[in-house]
Amino acid sequence: MDIRHNRLQKVARLHWYNVVDPVTKLLLALFLTLLSFQLTDLYFEAGLVLISLILLLLSRLSVATLHAVSFSLFLIATMILIQGLFNSQNAHPLVTILSITFYQEGVLYALTMGARILIIIFSIGFFMNTTTVSENATYLESVGMPYNQVYLLMSVCYILPQIQQNLKKIQFAEKARGINPQKTLIQKLRSLLPIMIPLIIKTFDQSINRSITLQLRGFNSPERTIAAPMYHYFKTKLSHYFLVLMIIILIGCKLWQIIKNFL
Amino acid sequence: MKAKNINDQDSRFSTWKIHLTVATTTLIPAAVGINYIAKALAEGLKLPLWLGSLGTFLASMLAGPTAGAISGFINNVIYGLTLSPVSTVYAITSIGIGIAVGILFHRGWFQNAKRVFVSAIIIALVSTIISTPLNVIFWGGQTGVAWGDAIFATMIGNHINIWLASFTDEFVLDLLDKFAVAYLAFLIYRQLPQRMINYFKDNQ
Numbered sequence: 001m002d003i004r005h006n007r008l009q010k011v012a013r014l015h016w017y018n019v020v021d022p023v024t025k026l027l028l029a030l031f032l033t034l035l036s037f038q039l040t041d042l043y044f045e046a047g048l049v050l051i052s053l054i055l056l057l058l059s060r061l062s063v064a065t066l067h068a069v070s071f072s073l074f075l076i077a078t079m080i081l082i083q084g085l086f087n088s089q090n091a092h093p094l095v096t097i098l099s100i101t102f103y104q105e106g107v108l109y110a111l112t113m114g115a116r117i118l119i120i121i122f123s124i125g126f127f128m129n130t131t132t133v134s135e136n137a138t139y140l141e142s143v144g145m146p147y148n149q150v151y152l153l154m155s156v157c158y159i160l161p162q163i164q165q166n167l168k169k170i171q172f173a174e175k176a177r178g179i180n181p182q183k184t185l186i187q188k189l190r191s192l193l194p195i196m197i198p199l200i201i202k203t204f205d206q207s208i209n210r211s212i213t214l215q216l217r218g219f220n221s222p223e224r225t226i227a228a229p230m231y232h233y234f235k236t237k238l239s240h241y242f243l244v245l246m247i248i249i250l251i252g253c254k255l256w257q258i259i260k261n262f263l
Numbered sequence: 264m265k266a267k268n269i270n271d272q273d274s275r276f277s278t279w280k281i282h283l284t285v286a287t288t289t290l291i292p293a294a295v296g297i298n299y300i301a302k303a304l305a306e307g308l309k310l311p312l313w314l315g316s317l318g319t320f321l322a323s324m325l326a327g328p329t330a331g332a333i334s335g336f337i338n339n340v341i342y343g344l345t346l347s348p349v350s351t352v353y354a355i356t357s358i359g360i361g362i363a364v365g366i367l368f369h370r371g372w373f374q375n376a377k378r379v380f381v382s383a384i385i386i387a388l389v390s391t392i393i394s395t396p397l398n399v400i401f402w403g404g405q406t407g408v409a410w411g412d413a414i415f416a417t418m419i420g421n422h423i424n425i426w427l428a429s430f431t432d433e434f435v436l437d438l439l440d441k442f443a444v445a446y447l448a449f450l451i452y453r454q455l456p457q458r459m460i461n462y463f464k465d466n467q
Contacts, residue, residue: 156295
């Protein structure tokens with residue numbers, strides 16, 4: 001108890017986002033996403049992008065988030081290009097570059113879509129950067145999620161590095177045997193087989209071993225000790241109820257808009 | 264190559280079993296890992312394909328559509344939470360792929376190369392039908408693959424309906440991808456040791 005108390009004190013000194021539970025963070029991401037789909041005004045969208053960006057910057061930036069942003073910015077740029085030129089609603093010219101005219105309607109549509117994408121990336125990025133696999137696992141089990149489902153979700157995060165390690169070994173062995181890079185699509189697909197077959201057999205073999213080990217250790221036993229959550233979270237139920245209510249209202253509004261269009 | 268009847272008509276797994284056994288619980292993360300690695304290999308070889316559903320195909324073939332659907336779903340959720348948040352919504356497509364593969368395999372549509380051809384078309388159609396609305400909602404109809412988007416841009420430029428343009432963009436890519444994945448899964452499954460296939464079937 002003392003140990004946990006000390007750990008909580010240590011955590012409390014660390015970061016503000018440690019007192020927000022993982023489910024609240026995910027619900028917040030869902031709420032911001034749904035709100036961005038409810039709004040159609042670009043200024044509001046920009047406001048939401050700013051809010052989610054601040055949320056992300058107040059936590060910490062990871063390389064994965066930066067990769068996701070750079071990939072999406074490229075796609076948003078192609079969206080502006082395609083929609084600005086070819087959107088069926090295009091009527092009012094916005095700008096002409098080298099005799100190519102971009103239209104207001106298409107560019108606005110692409111920017112709105114782009115803003116929504118950024119809101120999703122920033123809000124999910126906030127969740128990603130502020131929670132750990134073990135924190136999520138213990139929290140989900142403590143709130144009543146069946147342990148085999150928790151295991152399913154969390155074990156992926158631990159198994160991936162193991163598979164990547166196997167892949168490197170097999171690729172190294174194949175290179176040592178002198179497999180050359182292929183040129184045509186069929187050749188490339190064929191060259192995958194000598195790597196994929198041993199990798200997949202080894203991966204499934206390891207999962208059989210894991211399954212036997214879990215069975216021997218009584219994975220299916222109904223008597224289990226649930227681990228205590230890692231942090232002391234702030235007003236979890238209140239935040240869950242509030243965010244779920246807001247999400248229901250937003251979904252209701254969207255459905256009402258769709259129904260109204262048919263009436 | 265050891266040839267064997269890859270589709271036991273007296274399959275010992277129940278097609279729609281929801282209860283997760285320990286064997287399935289450990290198979291699903293492995294399938295998700297295979298999806299990840301296959302996608303990374305495709306990117307590394309600069310293939311114009313994703314190959315990111317190979318693990319889902321194998322999980323459906325080994326343990327039924329439910330295992331495949333869960334593998335696909337978790338794959339997109341994990342991928343979305345670590346690399347590309349928007350891909351989380353495509354979890355619905357992965358569920359559809361997992362279910363389609365499981366049913367087709369169970370009904371003998373992965374027995375030989377000719378049947379795999381038909382299965383690949385059906386799976387590509389399922390994937391396209393589910394993905395097109397998501398593409399329109401999130402990406403204005405684009406798929407994010409340059410040559411597919413070039414088709415989309417050409418069709419939009421010729422005043423063709425955005426839904427039809429997006430469907431064509433997605434279907435062209437999906438068809439090629441699902442052909443590659445279906446044949447890879449077919450060939451890999453034939454190479455799996457019989458004890459491995461039996462283990463996952465017996466533990467359903």
